[in-house]
Amino acid sequence: MKTFTTSLLCLVLSTTAYAATEKPVVDGRIIREVIKEISSDAYEGRGPATPAEDKTIAYISQQFQAHGLKPGLPGGQWYQDVPTVTITADPAMKLHVESKGNAFDLAYSTDVVLWTKRQEKHTEIKAADLVYVGYGIKAPEWGWDDYAGQDVKGKIVVIEVNDPGYATGDPKLFSGRTMTYYGRWTYKYEEAARQGAAGAIIVHETGAAAYPWTVVQSSNTGAKRDIDRDNKGMDRVSVEGWMTGESAVKIFSAADQDYAALKKSASTRGFKSVPLKVQGSVAFDNMITTSKSHNVIGILPGTSHADEYFLYTAHWDHLGHCPPVKGDDICNGAVDNASGVGGVIALAEAFAHGKKKTQRSVVFIALTLEESGLLGSEWYGTHPVFPLPKTVGGINMDSLQMIGPARDMIVTGAGKSELEPIFAKYVIAAGRTISPEDHPEAGHFFRSDHFSFAKVGVPMLDASGGLNIIGARPRYGRQQQEDYTALHYHQPSDEFNEDMDFMSAAKDLDLFYKVGLELANTRTWPNWYKSAEFRMVRDASLR
Template sequence: MSRLSTPLALAALLSLAACNGSGDASKTAAAALPDVALPDLSLSTLQAVTKELSSDAFEGRAPGTAGEEKTVAYIIKQYEAAGLKPGNNGSWTQDVPLVEITAKNATPLTFTGGKTPVTAQYASDYVAFSYRVQPKTEVKDSDVVFVGYGINAPEKGWNDYAGLDVKGKTVVVLVNDPDWQTKEAKGEFNGRAMTYYGRWSYKYEEAARQGAAAVLIVHDTEPAAYGWNVVESSNTGTQYLAESKNGGADQTLANGWIQLPKAKELFASAGQDFDKLREAAKKKGFKPVALTGVKANFGFDNQISKKMSRNVIGILPGTKRPNEYVLYTGHWDHLGRCTPVAGDDICNGAVDNASGIAGLVTMAEAYKKAGAPDRSVVFLAVTAEESGLLGSKYYAENPVFPLAQTVGGVNMDALNAIGPTKDIVVVGRGKSELDAYVAKLAQLEKRVIKDEPTPEKGFYYRSDHFSFAKLGVPMFNFGSGDDLINGGIEAGKKAAEDYEKNRYHAPGDEYDAITNWDGMIADLRLYYAAGRMLAMTDAWPNWVKGDEFRAARDKSRSAAQK
């Protein structure tokens, strides 16, 4: 295996490549990385694990249910059979304390005080839930204020809450970033490429920091990146929270979404033009607009219980540097029982993400067969991704293996079920020195690297790699694009859109709906090679200078080297 003699030399090449992802520097850096042999991966293992985990017997794999018990036991069994060792000091699992909250008996959301009363029905027009651990949520006679995109970004000189006291008030916010319609990934908020400020989770966090009683995000399919069906199925069932000492007292009373037509009706009742205000909110200096006289009222009961969920951890110890770690991650959970479709109320999550856990097992087998690499390889199946990346967040903040000694990793969330493609799409391309590794992979597989086609959907912030990135660990987030070997781009986009519309976060995401496994195997080969390269080099990839996660990595590595 060819390797540079020093990690500093490789790091220099990687840094250069990250700044110029398609030139000679990228090719040079890729050539300097370790050569790895692509394995023969077991299709039968991939299919068998996916089929089992997505069967009705697992009831949608919701945390804290009988489905979790079966899931965790099954993953441990598969890890043992694959030749891994328990990854948490002799245990296969890491406890993750959660609070389970289910909204019950929700009232309609009513707005009074305008020209005409406006009523929104629960589930069909609005959804809401609470992050406060209390038996009842009631928002009563709450003043309503439109705060644009609900962003407070001091480093950009942008504050949609400037001069506003929102204590006791309900804030209405827009989803995504102000410049999401920009054609290029350039601008105040990276244009089409969504930043974390555009994510629903940020909107809730900032509203809470501002002291709002409630926050309602206006749902619009294009900037949200999914239809109302996804919002409804994801938010009307049981929600899971990380257990906190104050029981969520620092959170809003209620977080929710409201349908776009109903929001327009509300604004018209208040004598405001929603479309004009939405346009105005795109510009720096936008001032919040009170819907004068309008009061919001709604409420629901909270069924509460504390649950101990679990991450499952297996490890293949390294042969030369066992105290340096490469991560493979994937979430085992899904939505459990959800909004019924044709009488079926189990969201089985075959692609999302039984396929990713099956990928972990399949690669564990391949690693064991090929022999352990220089560094240790950790196979981490995390809980509660669908509830806000809670399992990966808990591990990242309470790591079994120090993050300062974690080289990087690969996250697998919903493998490619549409078929092998000619291209590789990198989510977050240009952010880290891992770009050079992807260049090497593209050479191995004779595939073309493309930028993310839908950066406005914010995929970089929607899966478990983000929990590690925030704390400095570079994580791969890449996979097949839409340019199918059989059918091209048009067929690829059609297949991806069909999954998102008909099966994503719905009961239709079942094993029998997967008709093409070749794309999954093709991507698993890339994921294997990416992790193997990380595990066979002595370099420590970093984020490029100026990236939002660079400071955390520099700090942790500096401490580790003292």
């Protein structure tokens, strides 16, 4: 440890002066050009499976080709098909709850939001027992199993959002306030399905979920897009959903249980799930349609170890046409995520025009359907074009920081993988620092495409330019970021602007370039740390 610190210090001293004037390897003009092009109104906000998709993926593959990449798929193909299905549940449904001498209905949208991911015309659960499973977590590496000794087959499980570390703030429970994968709602449904439950309903709480009930409503009612899974979603629970905190109180009191007390005990070690002696019934019809979207994949084959891969990824899709604001109904997605696509293309150019070819192959992927729930990356993860155990790692870019030159970089979900010290080495060598993310409890690491790769074991880095802007007043960067989130994020006004700082973004990407360049030229295999939720998957995949 000591030698590491000393040598790192020498590195800092010898490179700081040089780093300040160093011209970026990554060309900021490419980032600008790509954003200006694909965030223009001609691309209609890049909605997947629309004519705008054809235009977008054609542009990206032409750029890949122009910058010297080879098509990533067999037969000289640039596009990986991503079959999708859209399931729309009939909103004329309710959750009927019955206990001894008590019966009531919970209304759709106001009290509960339910759906299915199974491709079935009709969904129905008849008088299934409800079981409170606390946080619904089975995590061997944390010695935690909420399902221990409880058979939930055919039953409806009621689950808390987030994890016990968040609830207690105890740094020794899971990752403390930092959300783990076990805290994500997606995990809750997956685990409930593995346990054989018929239904899984999460109790909403604004703080723990990091968003209000209105967001649960708007993102889960109406048409829900999913990938068209080989098993037609039949390995999922029949009914997934959310209920309000008030609905939970109502159900628990019908079962003569104190919800607040049970919720408290759920975050203590040794918690045992509780059958509620209450039955739930629900029935609804589904409208099902299918379509196809595409990931765009290019590669620079390596020299001596071409069958090993390093990835750069960014999603190309955005929201397409959206509710109009001041007469503008195109969500252009300039920052989110034309900028990330610009980053992938600029990195491709930097590698292709580098002096020396890399030993391992470098792969560049523009992913689809991120905005629909990380679906393009999930499809890739379950239908990998390059073998996952041969994929060394990768970096995902979702919304580049183009506010201005920052003294710092931010790593999201820090403390997970051995990619982080490699990245930190280059950050420090550039005379910069790494800042912690603002809201580790919000689980941002699980909210973009790198997570789909992590889930199948591939170590991924999620980092971005920091907010400590050189030459600006102290809160300037954070203020700009907050303004973007409040006024432009997922709005028609996320548009191209010449004031965006493409050159600073390129400097940030230089650090990503260096990490990829190092890993494309070594024999090492950085892994997840032992405590990371993806370590066991990776170890099994490498075996």
